[in-house]
Amino acid sequence: MTLSEKDRVANIELSFRLLMAELGDRSISRTFFDPHLPPFDGVLQTTWKELCDQGWIEEWELYGQPHYRLTGRGWIEGLWQTGASKDRSLLERLGNLAAALKGYVKGRQRDVIVEFGRLIGDVKLPEGWVFNAIESGVFEKLQRRHGAPWQERGILIRIPLNFGIELLDHTADLRAQLEAMEEQLETATKELLEYKCSFCGAPIDAQGPVPLSEDVDGYFVSYACGRYEVDGDEQPCPSDPRFPKLDDYELEFKEHPDEPSLKWFCWARPKTPIARRVRLQSGQGRTKEEARQQVVDSYTRIAKPWPRR
C-alpha cells in the first residue's frame, strides 16, 4: 500500500509531536526512543526512515533492537513542527539563556569559554533543555543570531564576542550574487553579439588598433556587410535603417574638355550627416550620364545588404 503525500506528511507531524512530548526537558543525547513501544506504535516504518534520511533522528541498536535519538536539527524541526517555536515559554527560556551567556562576555575583549555545569547553575533552566539549545544552535536557527557553540560537547561552551548579534541576511547575499551573475551573463551575451553585425548578422572580418592621430590609438571593427566602427565613429550597415539613400547625396559634375576620352567627372557630395559616413566612389565617363552611372553603381554596391551575391 502506498501512502499519499498528505498521509506521509501527517505521519511525520505525528511522530514529531510524540517525540517532543516524550523528550520533554531531557537531553536529546541521552534520550532514546523504542519504536515498538507506545506511544510510537502509530508511527510508520517509512516515517522513521524518512526522519533518519533527513538527519532529524539517528538510529542506534540497543538491547538488540533499533532505537532512535533526536539530533540537534531534529530538535529544531520538532519545535517548528509542533508550533513550540512560537511559544511564549520557549521565547522566555531563550531570553534567559541569552542573558546569562551575554553576561559572561560583557566587558570582555575576547571570546569566553564557560563550563556547561557552571552555566546550568547560573541560568536555573533544565539541564537537558539547555544542552539541546546549545547542541542545536537554537539562536542561529530560530532567531538568526550568533549563538554559542560547544567548545567541548556537553562540557564547555564558547561564547563569541558577537553573541546575540543578528546574522547577515544570507538570502540577500545570494540575491546579490545572483544579480552579479546576471550582469556578467548580459555582458557576455553582448560581447558574443558583437562578433556579428547586430543589423544583418554579418561576421567581423577584421578588427584591431588603428591610429586616430599621432599619439592616440583607436580600435576598429569591420564587418563583412561593410559596417565599420572606430571609437564611436561608424560607417553604417546597409541593413541599418539609417543607411543613407542616394537622395542624401548631391551629385556634382565637371567636364574636362581637354581629356581625350573620359571627359566627365561625377562625385557625390553628402547632404546629411549619415551620408558623410558612407563615402561613394567618384565616376568618370565619356558622357555625363556614364559618369553619373558609375557613382550610382558605386552606391548600389555599397548599399546592398549582406550577404551580397
Ligand SMILES: [Zn+2]
Ligand atoms: Zn551589417
